[in-house]
Amino acid sequence: MPVQGGNLAITLGVFTGTLMRIYLLRSDYRQYPSYPHGFISHLSLGVVAAFIGAVAIPALIEGEFTAATFLALAAQQFREVRAMERTTLENLETSELVSRGPAYIEGIARVFEARNYLVIGVALLVAGGTALAEVWVGLVLGIVAFFLAALLIGQESIGQMATIEPSPLSFDGPGLYVGDVFIMNVGLKESRETILEHGLGATLAPKDDNARDTLANDGQRQAILHDVSVVLGVRRDVDEPEFTPLMRRDLDTGRLALFTVPVEPDIESLLRTIERVPVLESSRGRSLEARAGRKAAD
């Protein structure tokens, strides 16, 4: 294969890989990556990943077998980058009014690493297809890879596995209740009045046993609380622990009761936000996938 074919393959591979990274780079209200510096570093790493993927097959065709060590080095590099992202997010935890929690951070770091690998894969397919066959083969492979990747990164959200409904807040003496679930003991009368006036409550009822286990996971609960606080705000300062959003579990039914004192007192917004929280991979309940689990299911 002449050098020109190789160059075309690599260029196409880098181009499609970068396009893939741009598509995967979705910054939304979850504030990650932070715009614009985070954007730039994610994009740059995406281009590097695309290049590594694109170069692999043309290099092997030319007989340069060091391309294999190249890929191994790249894997090492991206693992380190994942650790770096994790450290950055962990360092920011103390400055958040409601923290993300280690499970959410781990999920974000893992997703970041995985997306770079996806980019390598797409670039590899396009460059390989172009170098070994024709340009259109490479492009078709690229389009197929695009759709596969879009499927792979699809995330389930809480709204798909639980029914979310509003729930009234009430006090029994100093005890705060969301519906009939006890949340916490609030001593100060002034705080109780603020909670009744500005607080919101919601109930999350799991649809099956897997959902019940997912909602029981503390990392998942912390992620829900964090997302709710980001969208609706928290009516508290650093020295007021009383208005921190909380979630408590009803042990009989596996339901979760959520309590928050938001800046925006919009119950519909609260319900929609909870519905859109992603299910964390590490928190996902899997009891129904085991035979014993299915047997135990009611």
Add this chain to the structure above:
Amino acid sequence: MNDETRIIHQILAVVTSDDQVVGGGTPIFRVHDEKEREELANLLARILQAMVHDVGNGTYILVKH
């Protein structure tokens, strides 16, 4: 890395109008009426960044979470 030592889930202070509350290792603030108790508890909560819990018998405890 943020290394800090925090005392959590311990009673930091007690504010009470009950004479029968016996002392231990925690500072006890005796008050005479409800209004004084609320104000003192509120102030201490802000200073200690702790939460006020009502345990009954006219006694509030301050705990850091």
